[in-house]
Amino acid sequence: MTEFLQHLVNGVSVGTIYALIALGYTMVYGVLKLINFAHGDVYMVGAFSGFYISHALGVEKEPTLAKALAVFVGSMMICGVLVFLMERFAYRPLRHRARLTALITAIGVSLFLEYFMQLSGWFGPASAPFPPGPTPRFFPQPMSFETPDLPLGELSIQKVDVISFLVAVGFMLALQWVVYRTRFGTSMRAVSFDSQVAGLMGINVNRIISGTFIIGGVLAAVAAILVASSRPSINPLMGLMPGIKAFVAAVFGGIGNVPGAMVGGLVLGLAEEYVAGYLLSSYRDGIAFALLIVVLLVKPAGLFGTFRPEKV
Amino acid sequence: MRFSRAVAVATLAFAVAACTEEKKEAPKPAAAAAPAPAPAPDKIIIGHVGSMTGEQATFGVSTDNAIKLAIAEQNKKGGIKGKQIELKTLDDQGKPEEAAVAATRLITQDKITLLLGEVASSRSLAMAPIADANKVPMISPTSTNPRVTKDGANTRPFVFRVCFIDPFQGTVMAKFATEKKIKNVAILKDVGNDYSVGLADFFQKKFVELGGKIVAEQSYKDGDQDFKAQLTAIKGKKPDAIYVPGYYGAVALIGRQAKELGLKVPLMGGDGWDSAKLFEVAKGALDGSYFSNHYTDEDPSPVVQEFIAKYKAAYGSVPDALAVLGYDAANVAFDAMSRAKDLSGPEIAAALAATKDFKAVSGVINIDADHNAVKSAVVLGIEKNKAKYAATVNP
Numbered sequence: 105m106t107e108f109l110q111h112l113v114n115g116v117s118v119g120t121i122y123a124l125i126a127l128g129y130t131m132v133y134g135v136l137k138l139i140n141f142a143h144g145d146v147y148m149v150g151a152f153s154g155f156y157i158s159h160a161l162g163v164e165k166e167p168t169l170a171k172a173l174a175v176f177v178g179s180m181m182i183c184g185v186l187v188f189l190m191e192r193f194a195y196r197p198l199r200h201r202a203r204l205t206a207l208i209t210a211i212g213v214s215l216f217l218e219y220f221m222q223l224s225g226w227f228g229p230a231s232a233p234f235p236p237g238p239t240p241r242f243f244p245q246p247m248s249f250e251t252p253d254l255p256l257g258e259l260s261i262q263k264v265d266v267i268s269f270l271v272a273v274g275f276m277l278a279l280q281w282v283v284y285r286t287r288f289g290t291s292m293r294a295v296s297f298d299s300q301v302a303g304l305m306g307i308n309v310n311r312i313i314s315g316t317f318i319i320g321g322v323l324a325a326v327a328a329i330l331v332a333s334s335r336p337s338i339n340p341l342m343g344l345m346p347g348i349k350a351f352v353a354a355v356f357g358g359i360g361n362v363p364g365a366m367v368g369g370l371v372l373g374l375a376e377e378y379v380a381g382y383l384l385s386s387y388r389d390g391i392a393f394a395l396l397i398v399v400l401l402v403k404p405a406g407l408f409g410t411f412r413p414e415k416v
Numbered sequence: 417m418r419f420s421r422a423v424a425v426a427t428l429a430f431a432v433a434a435c436t437e438e439k440k441e442a443p444k445p446a447a448a449a450a451p452a453p454a455p456a457p458d459k460i461i462i463g464h465v466g467s468m469t470g471e472q473a474t475f476g477v478s479t480d481n482a483i484k485l486a487i488a489e490q491n492k493k494g495g496i497k498g499k500q501i502e503l504k505t506l507d508d509q510g511k512p513e514e515a516a517v518a519a520t521r522l523i524t525q526d527k528i529t530l531l532l533g534e535v536a537s538s539r540s541l542a543m544a545p546i547a548d549a550n551k552v553p554m555i556s557p558t559s560t561n562p563r564v565t566k567d568g569a570n571t572r573p574f575v576f577r578v579c580f581i582d583p584f585q586g587t588v589m590a591k592f593a594t595e596k597k598i599k600n601v602a603i604l605k606d607v608g609n610d611y612s613v614g615l616a617d618f619f620q621k622k623f624v625e626l627g628g629k630i631v632a633e634q635s636y637k638d639g640d641q642d643f644k645a646q647l648t649a650i651k652g653k654k655p656d657a658i659y660v661p662g663y664y665g666a667v668a669l670i671g672r673q674a675k676e677l678g679l680k681v682p683l684m685g686g687d688g689w690d691s692a693k694l695f696e697v698a699k700g701a702l703d704g705s706y707f708s709n710h711y712t713d714e715d716p717s718p719v720v721q722e723f724i725a726k727y728k729a730a731y732g733s734v735p736d737a738l739a740v741l742g743y744d745a746a747n748v749a750f751d752a753m754s755r756a757k758d759l760s761g762p763e764i765a766a767a768l769a770a771t772k773d774f775k776a777v778s779g780v781i782n783i784d785a786d787h788n789a790v791k792s793a794v795v796l797g798i799e800k801n802k803a804k805y806a807a808t809v810n811p
Contacts, residue, residue, distance in 0.1 A: 107652040110677070114644040222469050238469035239477075240665050242696045260678045334676075335641045337669055337697045339471065345639050380645035385634045386607045388645070 106258045111381045112374070117265045119373020120272040124327035125350035126357070126365035127279065128320030134296040134360040135316045137203060141210040142190065144347015145217035146183055146321050150328030151338045152221065152236055153182040155243055159232040164244040172246035180325045187321030188314055196310070214347075221340035240339040243332040268330040275326055276366055279319065283362055292316055296360070349392075356396050358409020367407060371395075460501045460759065462487070462749070463522035465533035465543060470510030471638060471665050474691045475535040479557055479742035480505050481731050483532060486746035496753045504528065508539055515539035519546045519554075528552065529759050530749050535738055536663075537561030537611040544575045551761035553768055555749055557741035558687065558710070560585055561614045565787040574765050576787045578745045578776065579710055580811070582611070585686050586618025586661075588708045588793045588809040593657060593684060594626045601684075602632035602655040604646055604670065606662045609638060615661035615686050631655050636666065643670045647677050657681050663688040668697035675701040682706060690737045690803075700801045710737040711778045712794050712805045723777045737778070744776040 125147055132140045157178040158164065161171045194213050198206045225233020232241075283289040294302040295312045303309045331346075332338050349372060357368025375395055380388040399407060464483055466476030487501050495501055504526050506518035515534050522528045523546065531547050531554040534540045540559035547554035548567070556564055556577040565575045593601065601623060606612035620630055632653040634646035647670070650658060658674070660667055660683050667689050674683065683705040690709055694702070713724055713734050723743065727735040735743075751774055752767035753759060771783040779791040790811055797806040 107648060110648045110651075111645065114642075114648060117644075118642050238473040240471070240473075240693055240697065242693075242699075258678065260676060262676055331641065335669055335672075337641075337665060337693075339665075341471070341639070342641065346641075377645045380634075381649045385636065385646045385649070389637070 107381070109259055111377050113259070113261055113265065115374035115377030116370065117268060117373075118377065119370035120269055121327050121331055121346065121369070122350045122353045122373050123366045123369025124272055124275065124323050124330075125346055126353040126369045127276070127362065128324050129351050129354040130357070130359055130361060130365040131292075131316050131320050133354070134362075135292060135299070135313055136195070136199075136206075138195065138206050139210065139351070140195075140317075140320070141207070141347070141351075142213040142217060143320065143324060144343035144345075144350070145214050146187055146190075146343070147324040147328045147346060148221070148338070148340060148343035149186055149217060150179050150183045150321075150325030151243065151332045151342065152241075152340075153179040153325065154246075154329045154332060155236070155241060155338060156232055156234065158244040158246065159229075163246055167244075167246055175246050176326070176329055179329055180322045183321040183325035183328075184318045187317040191314055191317040196313075218340055218343075236340065238340060240337045243336040243338050245336065246329075246333055262334060264330075264334040268334070271326065271330060275323060279323070279362065282319070288312070288315060352393065352396050355406055356399055358403075358406030361406070361408045364406055364408035371407075458499055460496060460499050460530075460753070461526055461528045462501055462503055462746075463519075463526060463528035463531045463533075464503060464505040465508055465515050465518045465522065465531070465539070466505060466535060467510040467539070468505070468507035472510050472536060472663055474664070474693055474736070475558075475738050476507070476510075478691075478736050478738040479533075479535055482727065482735065482739040482742035483746045485726060485730055486743050486750070490746075490750050496750055497759070501750075508534065510536070510539075512538045512542040516542040516546060519543040523547070523550045523552050529761075530555070530753070530764060532557065532742070532745055532749065534559060535742075536609075537564055537614070538609055540564045540575075540577075541610060544572055548572045548574045551765075553749075553752075553761055553765045555745045555768070557745040558738055559611075560687065561610050562786075562788075563610070563614075571786050574761060576748075576765075576768050576783060578748050578778070578781055578789045579687075579741055580791050580793055581788050582614045582686075583618045584811055585708050585793060586615050586620075587622045588795065589659065589684055589686070589706070590619050590622035590626060590628070591809060592706065592708075592795050592807060593623060593659075594628060596657075598628070598656045598682075600629050600631045600653075600655045600657075602634070602650040602653055602658045603630060604634045604636065604643070604650065604658055604660045604662075606638055606666065607635040609662070611686075611688060612661045612663075616659065619659055619661065636662075636670075638663075638666070640666065641669060643673050644677060647674050647679060651677055651679050655681060657684055659684045661686045661688065664691040664694040665697075668694050668702070671698045671702040671705065687737055692733065692736065695798075695801045695803075698801065702798045703800065705798045706795055706806060707798075707803075708793050708809075709796050709803075710791070710793065711740050712796060712803070714805045719775065719777055740777045744778050744781065747776060748774055748781060 128143045132138055154175045157175045163171050190213055194209050195206055198209055221235050222238040223235045224237040228234045291307045291312050295309055299309050353368035353372045354365045357364025372392055376388050376392045379391040466479050468476040487503050491500050508515035508518050531552055535558045537559040540556045541564055553574050558579050559577055560579055560582045562581045565572050603616050605616040632650050636643055660670055685707040687709050689707040752764055756763040756767040769783055774781040781789045784790050792808055792810045795807040796803040
């Protein structure tokens, strides 16, 4: 029983991360019908932004809550700016070209980020040069994450897992509120429904698309800091696998659908965890993807996806 | 329209380039096969293929640093047969397919006399047939998988290594574990990696033979960040130790996550653990664990201490085993080249195969019939986030 619960805890902890990244995919797809393959690399940049800010603030010597918040907010801002520039200079000029062109560009942006970060340092101290170079770096712990003695017997729940879960759920609720309760969210849904008509109705389509990208980038940064806080080895290729998994989670939940991405992420995380725990760990990814194929055969639009109305 | 035209032009240009390339390369194998006494008149070009970037970047960088050091020393002594040595390093990003491309390029384009590399077995396995087919001697510094120097049942005539092999390394840890009264072991290996899978198999065989029991077998993939699923399953089986024959990047995270899950048993591994990064990331989570390795920097012998001092002066850090073996591989190569009648591939290979009692930093090297070096191994224990010498195991 303990083992089952432990898998549950692990699965939820991984699943919330997939969900946070998947939201970025799904929202951009919702408004632009573009699969932003560089999203996993935005997540990587988020982790490295946190790394540089931590070094600048000296987090490793004395971690405080204020510094942890600064790392969080700073990394979110850097990722926000990055995706804004990415959309402005890589995707916007191609918006009215064939959809495949934008897709290939997204792969190009992804490779650019991965390989740019693998260049060896141009400036900065030896412990934190920029660009960071190819070797894995240690991400300074923003807080002390000593395991509290919870009366759970053999079950281990990390403080960082609890914080991650709460932060992730908090951001998802905030996103839900933005999408369904604010003027921006309403415009976003309108653009997703039909961007041309939305433009004719006086919505600034460019601004909405930029905003959607920025929200996705910020969520990726949140995911990156949460992951790096408990799995502190970061490298320029770390976004590859989570990026693909989150994309699967987004498709699984119905791409373009916000709650779908959250559920998709959680289901994928749990499926992987239980497959690895109770069946064969070498089938971990295989079965997760097989699950995706089955769902898509039965419900081609994904769990919550619909073909027509309200795609955000 | 413009776009499709651009594509057409690009394709055409590529096709033309490919054709000319082929034409240029066509006569090359023949030229390489006929032993030309000296491809370049006044210098010897040595190739190195290493993982300079990617997940195992410290492996490639350490090895390359050490090779450069060895070459500089040899050149100061007057080179080989009056010729200066030049190094050409190509990065394989830690990918077997890139290693094969890099090896082919070094051999056919740069006309290297000898090939050094790769550190990792999966990459060396991709390079070995290429070196063999082109009759260019290849020395792997640290690839421990037995198949690297083998082509089926035969030994590859041009492929050598200067380290021990996994059947021995697995045995070392199995014996050590038995001595430590460890009975039940769980295995966690990297399924996509020839080194990890091979080492796990050899360990298991010997350990079971010595009366131990394997209680769980779990696997992960290169690039994974989360190992809690496997570790939770392992925890349920209550092992006395976990054998993790992986590379340092994954092992450091496995150590941390094992500790987080309350698994208080030692982890055991092989030479893939050896990197300063292991300790930087593990931050003490691996205390009490053990791994087998090629050398220890605590070795008081003057050869070792002298090398450590030289390496430190040049690069500002204590060399890891990868650096030591990179240095040894280069020096074994120079030794063979000086003994060889001329600098053709077959002659150098014959000289390499005849290497006897060569005093290297990692011990005395004798190349056996399978082109492996016969040497002892050390077991290092981790205390206070530092590797400490624990035992020496002889072949």
